Amino acid sequence: MKTVIFTIGFAKKNAREFFTKIKVAGVRTVIDVRLNNVSQLAGFTKKQDIEYFLQEITNIEYVHRPELAPTKDILDAYKKKDIDWSEYETRFRQLLIERRVEDVVTPQLVERACFLCSEPKPDNCHRRLVAEYLRECWENVEIIHL
Numbered sequence: 001m002k003t004v005i006f007t008i009g010f011a012k013k014n015a016r017e018f019f020t021k022i023k024v025a026g027v028r029t030v031i032d033v034r035l036n037n038v039s040q041l042a043g044f045t046k047k048q049d050i051e052y053f054l055q056e057i058t059n060i061e062y063v064h065r066p067e068l069a070p071t072k073d074i075l076d077a078y079k080k081k082d083i084d085w086s087e088y089e090t091r092f093r094q095l096l097i098e099r100r101v102e103d104v105v106t107p108q109l110v111e112r113a114c115f116l117c118s119e120p121k122p123d124n125c126h127r128r129l130v131a132e133y134l135r136e137c138w139e140n141v142e143i144i145h146l
Helices: 015-025 040-045 047-058 072-079 085-099 126-137
Strands: 003-009 029-032 061-064 113-117 141-145
Touching (some): 015 047, 029 047, 040 047, 047 061, 085 126, 113 126, 126 141
Parallel strands (some): 003 141, 029 061, 029 113
8 A cells, every 4th residue: 555645845835825735635634844843933834823724724633743853953053054955864864764763653644644844845855855764664655745
């Protein structure tokens, strides 16, 4: 059986576009992979707000899984340009291995789930790296970036 994992970033999307995309895609659960889900930058995706909106607008479950986020040290080093994207990927991948995230989350949990982060595109975002790592660990995983 195929496991479908979606990813989405909320930056540069208004609430209508965001909730429509995940609803139309058939997402069952939004898995928030941000380290900090209460940031002022989050807008409608602050923890209490998004949990409420997802339930009321789309009947989609919300789960925050910070173990799928980079450490503050890795994130800060990248933001301060102390490391480039390639080094970020290397460090974050090693963190996923150390955390054994393939044992922490199951294919059943992520089936038709959507990894949520802030980056508008998946190219330089850890949500893509988490999805790709899980695809390497498990069989028959499809990744769809919304």
